[in-house]
Amino acid sequence: MSIRLGLQIPNFSYGIPVADLFPAVKAQAREAEAAGFDTVLLMDHFYQLPGLGAPDEPMLEAYTALGALAQATERVQLSTLVTGNTYRNPTLLAKTITTLDVVSAGRAILGIGAGWFELEHQQLGFDFGTFTERFEKLEEALQIVVPMLHGERPTFSGKWYRTESAINEPRYRDHIPIMLGGSGEKKTFRFAARYADHLNIIADIDLLPGKLDVLRQRCAEIDRDPATLETSVLLTVILDGYGAPSDIGEARSGRAVSGSPEQVADEIKRRVLDVGIDGIILNLPTHGYTPDVITKIGEALRPLVDA
Template sequence: MSIRLGYQIPNYSYPGGDPARIFPTVVAQAQAAEGAGFDTVLVMDHFYQLPGLGAPDEPMLESYTALAGIAGATETVQLSALVTGNTYRNPAMLAKTVTTLDVVSGGRAVLAIGAGWFELEHQQFGYDFGTFTDRFERLGEALDIIVPMLRGGRPSVDGTWYRTESAINEPRVRDTLPVMIGGGGERKTFGFAARYADHLNIICDADALPQKLEAVAQRCEEAGRDRSTLETSFLAFGFIAEDGDQARAMHKAFAGERGLD
C-alpha cells in the first residue's frame, strides 16, 4: 500500500441542489482526480455533514455504497472511507463489506478506521456513543476481528463489545488488503496503528506534526515495530482549480462564508 496523494470528497452539496445529480458529480470528481494523478479517492463515513463544513441536513451519502459506485467508474485509484467510524457497524460485517469492495474494485480497497466521534449522529441514528474509553475499547476488539478476517483467518472473539465464532470471510482477492488508522491521539490512536495498521493518517494542525511524528516513533518502539514499516500521511484541507488564482479565490470565499481568517 502507498498513498502518495489522496483526494477526499468532503461534501455533496453541489450547485443546483438536485439529488439526482449528486452521484454523477461525485463520479466526475473521482475520474478527474484519477486523471490528474491522485492515487486514492476517499469519502467521509458520516450520516450528517460535519460542523465547520455545513449544516447537519446537507446531503451525505453512505460511504461504502458510494465507494462501490465509484469503483465501477474508475480504474486505478485506491478507494477508502476516511475514516470508517467503528461504532457504526458490526466489525465482522465491516470486514465483509470492505472485502466485497475489494472484490468489486479489483483489489483497490483500503480499510481506514477510527473510534468514532460525532455524537449527534450516534444520538439521532440510535447508535451507542458511550465514553471516550468505551469507543477505544470497542475499536481494539473490532480490530482483533477485522484484521484476521481480511487476512484469511477465522477469528473467535468473546469480548466485552463483540462476539464472533470462527467467522468466515470469502471471497477475497488478496490477503494484503491494507488497514489504515486515522486520527491524532498520540497514545491510543497511534498505539493501535503501531499494532494493527499498514498506514497511519495523522489528523492535526500542521504545526503539531513534528510532535505527532515523534509520538508515532515512540509507539512503534513500544510495539517492537520498525517505524519505517508504518506508512504515514497527513490530512490537509485544500482547494483544487484550473490555476492558483482560482484556487485562492475559492479558499477566500469558503473562509469568508464561515467567518474564518
C-alpha cells in the same frame, strides 16, 4: 499499498439536483485518477460535519458510493477517511471492505477510527458511550477484522463483540491495507503501530514534527520499525482564482493551505513532506465541485510525491 496523493471528497453540497449529485462525485474521482492521484476517499458519515456545513446537508453512505466508484474508475485506491467503528458490527465491516476489494479488483483500503460525531449517534440510535468505551470497541474490532481480512476464522469473546469461527469469503487479496485516522497519541497511535499499515494524522500542520516523534516512540514500544508504518496528513486546500467562498470553517483551520497551486505545493513540501510525512490527502470543500481544480493541484503536487 501506498497513499502518496489522495483526494478526500468531504461534502456533496454542490447546489445541483439530487439526480446530478453522484455524476458530480464520479467526475471528481475520474478527474483525480487522470491527474495522478493514487487514492480517492469519502467520509463515513450520515450527517454533514460541523465546520463543513449543516447536519441536513447532503451526505451519501460511504460504502455504497465507493462500490459505485469502483465501477467508475480503474486505478485509484478506494477508502473512507475514516470508517466510524461504532456504526457497524466488525464482522459486517470485514465483509463490506472485502466485498469492496472484490468489486474494485483489489483497490480497497480499510480506513478506520473510533468514531466521534455524537449528534449522529444520538439521532440515529447508535450507541455513543464514553471516549474510553469507543476505543475499547475499536481495539476489539481490530482483533476481529484483521484476521478476517486475512482469511482466518476468528473466534472472539470480548466486552463488546463476539464471533464464532467467522467466515469471510470471497476475498480478492490475502491482505487489505489498514489505515487508522486520528490525532490521539496514547490510543490511536498505539493502535496504528500494532495493527495498521498506514496512519493518517489529523492535526494542525505546526504539530506534525511532534506527532511523528510520538509515533516513533509507539513503534519502538512494540519493536516495530517505524519505516514500515506509512503516514499521511489530511489538509484542506483553497486555490486562489477559483471563486472559493470563505464561509466554511475548515478553510480557517490549522490544517488549511491556500494560494496558487505553486504556493500550495511549496508550503506542503516545506511544512509537511520535509518534516517526514510520507503522503498528502487533501480536500477542497470551499470549491464544491469545480472542474479543473483537482487537475491543477494534482499537477503541482505530483512531482513532490513522485520524487
